Amino acid sequence: xxxxxxxxxxxxxxxxxxxxxxxxxxxxxxxxxxxxxxxxxxxxxxxxxxxxxxxxxxxxxxxxxxxxxxxxxxxxxxxxxxxxxxxxxxxxxxxxxxxxxxxxxxxxxxxxxxxxxxxxxxxxxxxxxxxxxxxxxxxxxxxxxxxxxxxxxxxxxxxxxxxxxxxxxxxxxxxxxxxxxxxxxxxxxxxxxxxxxxxxxxxxxxxxxxxxxxxxxxxxxxxxxxxxxxxxxxxx
Amino acid sequence: xxxxxxxxxxxxxxxxxxxxxxxxxxxxxxxxxxxxxxxxxxxxxxxxxxxxxxxxxxxxxxxxxxxxxxxxxxxxxxxxxxxxxxxxxxxxxxxxxxxxxxxxxxxxxxxxxxxxxxxxxxxxxxxxxxxxxxxxxxxxxxxxxxxxxxxxxxxxxxxxxxxxxxxxxxxxxxxxxxxxxxxxxxxxxxxxxxxxxxxxxxxxxxxxxxxxxxxxxxxxxxxxxxxxxxxxxxxxxxxxxxxxxxxxxxxxxxxxxxxxxxxxxxxxxxxxxxxxxxxxxxxxxxxxxxxxxxxxxxxxxxxxxxxxxxxxxxxxxxxxxx
Numbered sequence: 005x006x007x008x009x010x011x012x013x014x015x016x017x018x019x020x021x022x023x024x025x026x027x028x029x030x031x032x033x034x035x036x037x038x039x040x041x042x043x044x045x046x047x048x049x050x051x052x053x054x055x056x057x058x059x060x061x062x063x064x065x066x067x068x069x070x071x072x073x074x075x076x077x078x079x080x081x082x083x084x085x086x087x088x089x090x091x092x093x094x095x096x097x098x099x100x101x102x103x104x105x106x107x108x109x110x111x112x113x114x115x116x117x118x119x120x121x122x123x124x125x126x127x128x129x130x131x132x133x134x135x136x137x138x139x140x141x142x143x144x145x146x147x148x149x150x151x152x153x154x155x156x157x158x159x160x161x162x163x164x165x166x167x168x169x170x171x172x173x174x175x176x177x178x179x180x181x182x183x184x185x186x187x188x189x190x191x192x193x194x195x196x197x198x199x200x201x202x203x204x205x206x207x208x209x210x211x212x213x214x215x216x217x218x219x220x221x222x223x224x225x226x227x228x229x230x231x232x233x234x235x236x237x238x239x240x
Numbered sequence: 241x242x243x244x245x246x247x248x249x250x251x252x253x254x255x256x257x258x259x260x261x262x263x264x265x266x267x268x269x270x271x272x273x274x275x276x277x278x279x280x281x282x283x284x285x286x287x288x289x290x291x292x293x294x295x296x297x298x299x300x301x302x303x304x305x306x307x308x309x310x311x312x313x314x315x316x317x318x319x320x321x322x323x324x325x326x327x328x329x330x331x332x333x334x335x336x337x338x339x340x341x342x343x344x345x346x347x348x349x350x351x352x353x354x355x356x357x358x359x360x361x362x363x364x365x366x367x368x369x370x371x372x373x374x375x376x377x378x379x380x381x382x383x384x385x386x387x388x389x390x391x392x393x394x395x396x397x398x399x400x401x402x403x404x405x406x407x408x409x410x411x412x413x414x415x416x417x418x419x420x421x422x423x424x425x426x427x428x429x430x431x432x433x434x435x436x437x438x439x440x441x442x443x444x445x446x447x448x449x450x451x452x453x454x455x456x457x458x459x460x461x462x463x464x465x466x467x468x469x470x471x472x473x474x475x476x477x478x479x480x481x482x483x484x485x486x487x488x489x490x491x492x493x494x495x496x497x498x499x500x501x502x503x504x505x506x507x508x509x510x511x512x513x514x515x516x517x518x519x520x521x522x523x524x525x526x527x528x529x530x531x532x533x534x535x536x537x538x539x540x541x542x543x544x545x546x547x548x549x550x551x552x553x554x555x556x557x558x559x560x561x562x
Contacts, residue, residue, distance in 0.1 A: 010344045014330075021332040021373075082328030086389070089292040089324075090345045091317045238296045240255070 007092045011100025015074070016107040028069045029112050035062050040119060050127025052120040056137040056207035059116065060200065063145055064177045068169035070108060071152025072162045074101045075234065079160035094234045098227055102153055109145050113138065133209030140206030143219035144199050148173045150226035157233035173199070176222075245270050245397055245427040246291065250300030253286050253451075260286045262451040263300065268444075270396070273423040275442035275459075276431040279554050283451040284431040285325055288401050291429070292322045304397060318346075321390030325401040327382050331375035335366060335385055338374060339392060346393035356392055364388040364418065380411030387418065398422065400430040404437055416441055435547055449554035462549055471513045471521050472501065474538035475529065482509060488532040489513055492524045508537060 019025035039058040047054070078084035087097060120134045148169075155169035156162075180198035183191040195201050202215040246268040253261040261283040268274050276284045289295045291302055293313035301308060307315035330338055339360065343353045361367055364384040369377055374385060383403065390398055403419065404412045412434075419430065419441055432438060438445055439459045447455040447462075455462060475485060482500045489498045494515050501510035515521050522539055529536040 006347075007345060010341065014333075014341050017337075018330065018332055081331075082324060082326060083330055084328075085289075085294055085324045086322065086328060089294050089317055089320070089322045090342070091314045091347070092345065093314070238294070240295070 007090075007096045008100040008103065011087075011092070011097060012103035012107065015101055015104025019070075019104075019108050024073070025070065025108060028066055029115070032059075032062055032066050032112065033115060035066075036116065036119070044123075050123055050129050052123050052129065052134050052137065053207060055116070055119045055123075056141065057204075059141060060144060060203050060207065061177070063141070064148055064173050064199065065170065067109070067145060067148045068152045068155070068166050068173060070105055071149050071156055071169060072166040073156065074105060074153050075156040075230070076159050076162045076165040080162075088234075088237075095231055098153070098157075098231045098234060102150060102227060105149050105153070106146065109142075109149060113141060113145075130209075133207065136209050136211050137207045139211065140203045140215075143206070143216060144203045147176075147199065147219045147222040147226070150223040150230075151176075154226040154230040154233070157230040243270050244268070245272075246302065246304055246429070248287070248291070248300070248302040251287065251290055251297045251302060252299035253283070253290065253295070254298040259451050261290075261297070264448065264451070264453050265300075266446055266453060266456060268427055268429060270427055271425070272444055273419075273428045273430070273442050275438035275445045276429055276448065277433075277435070277438060277445055277550060278431075278448035279433075282448045282554070284448055285401055286451075287448070288322075288324075288399050288429070288431065291316075292320055292399055293317055318393075319395055319397050321393065321395035321398045323386045323390045323398075323400045323403055325405075327386035329374050329382060329385060329389075332373065334371060334373050335377070336370045338385065339388055342389040343392050348393065356394070360388045360391050363391065363422070378411075379406055380408070380414065383407060383411070383415055384418075387415070387422075391422065396426060398426055398428045398430075400428065402431055402433075404432060404434060412437070435550060447550065447553050454553045455549075469515065469518060469520070470542050471515075471525055472538075472540045472542060473511045473513065473525050473529065473536060474504065474540075475509045475511060476535035476537055477507050477509050478535065480509075480534070485509055485511060485534065488534060489525065489528050492521060492528055494519045494521060494524065 036055065036059055040055050043054060075084065078087060088094070120129060120131070123129050124131075151172050152165070152169040155172065156165040158168065159165050176197065176199045178198075180195045180201045183195055186194065196218075202218050205212060206215055244267050246266075248267070249265050251261050251264045252259065264283065264287060276287070278284050286295070290297050290309065291304060293309050293316050296310070301310055303309070304316045305319040307319065309316050333341070336357075339357055340353065343356060348356055361370060364387050366381070366384055366388055369381050374382065377385065387400075387403070390400070400419070404415055407415060416437060419428065422428070423441070430441070443458060445455065445457060445459050445462055446453060473489075486498050486500065489495060489511060492513065494517070495513050496516045497514045499512045499514075501512045504510040513521055513525060520541070522541065525539060526536060
């Protein structure tokens with residue numbers, strides 16, 4: 005566990021030594037601000053619902069930029085060799101990397117708390133859906149980050165990792181958007197696989213264990229695949 | 241633990257249809273500094289990656305300090321300090337930050353970590369750049385950071401993949417000195433192309449070619465084994481033709497061959513005389529020159545050098561596996 009935290013800590017700090025994390029966080033916050041305040045006063049409601057709606061979407065598009073380098077860059081520069089030949093297992097490396105980027109994501113989420121706070125000064129804000137919405141963001145974000153880490157484990161090219169992660173996470177987000185075109189059975193199966201379907205119910209204030217388990221399963225699956233990919237190196 | 245620190249048995253590595261390593265077996269004892277020599281792509285790096293458990297061999301196995309690379313890779317890694325080729329480091333980190341990270345990964349904490357940090361920074365003379373970011377460092381300093389990270393947990397075994405490549409001669413000699421210093425109490429395997437370096441730093445040489453070990457000896461023995469002495473006489477030409485001069489030396493009874501050599505200054509002739517056995521022919525050459533009234537400007541004895549042996553062993557003809 006100590007090694008996992010050491011790897012996570014190094015990863016977390018290294019984000020602040022380079023420009024990528026700052027740029028991504030700025031873009032996320034600016035985009036969010038634009039979309040949120042654009043319509044906020046039209047609704048005339050003291051609700052943070054819109055923030056979660058937008059943030060859920062923005063994060064699906066932007067988080068892969070934070071994960072693209074996690075393993076790909078280490079493979080490109082060869083630092084992975086030093087990391088793996090320390091007394092750690094592949095599982096510890098994957099977990100450490102994941103926790104490192106999750107830490108950065110937590111910082112990002114903490115920065116958005118200004119939105120519900122300012123809304124609460126304008127009217128009577130119901131904090132219940134805010135907290136469940138944040139839980140939803142944590143869960144959906146973890147899934148997107150885990151998928152990004154998985155994509156990063158497949159290549160030594162950051163851009164390919166970015167592209168694959170974007171494709172996958174946007175695919176899972178968009179799944180429930182074309183349901184009307186499909187027969188009912190297929191529609192409900194697809195809906196169940198959609199990130200947005202599970203996330204939106206939490207953004208409304210409903211915490212359903214099935215939604216939680218869905219995201220947790222995606223995370224576990226993606227991390228397991230990343231672990232296998234990293235381990236496969238030994239036998240190639 | 242026995243005295244054998246590294247015991248590689250029949251290591252084979254197959255990349256698809258290409259065999260990078262074929263049945264390589266060798267042992268390295270505690271305290272030995274072994275030079276791993278071979279042309280690019282011969283299998284040096286593959287062997288090192290196998291020993292550090294970065295990749296697994298397709299056949300055979302190895303033990304480091306008694307721990308098997310398959311059964312207990314973590315224990316193997318704990319015993320090894322490793323410097324991969326090209327010294328891959330996190331360039332965005334500060335030197336101190338990086339060494340602290342490696343120390344923690346190696347299980348060091350608190351005062352123990354600080355003490356070890358101070359020691360390796362001193363050993364590798366990193367004091368003046370400790371607060372700099374690794375990306376700003378010169379190649380020489382980066383190499384030292386690479387060595388420092390390999391040393392931080394006081395490993396009994398060091399595996400260094402081309403620690404001197406890309407350094408200027410001053411940097412290289414500093415690093416060489418450092419490795420010699422470190423090697424007093426540790427087992428070291430280092431790979432290199434540089435033969436002069438091997439003679440200075442290593443007590444033993446393993447030569448690998450096309451995935452096979454072709455030699456395992458001390459640098460001196462290796463030179464002696466493969467090399468007959470040769471004698472190079474420098475003569476003033478004075479209008480003599482090369483064939484006349486060859487004839488003069490052919491009278492020496494113990495000479496196996498007399499050849500003209502290229503590379504003489506204008507007006508000079510170089511003649512190489514190889515004895516039949518290991519005889520010293522310098523006196524005979526001198527006598528022959530005097531009796532034929534040739535002016536002998538110089539006379540030199542050369543053993544076959546490591547370069548020649550290396551070339552012989554690694555170009556495919558004459559590599560008996562040892």
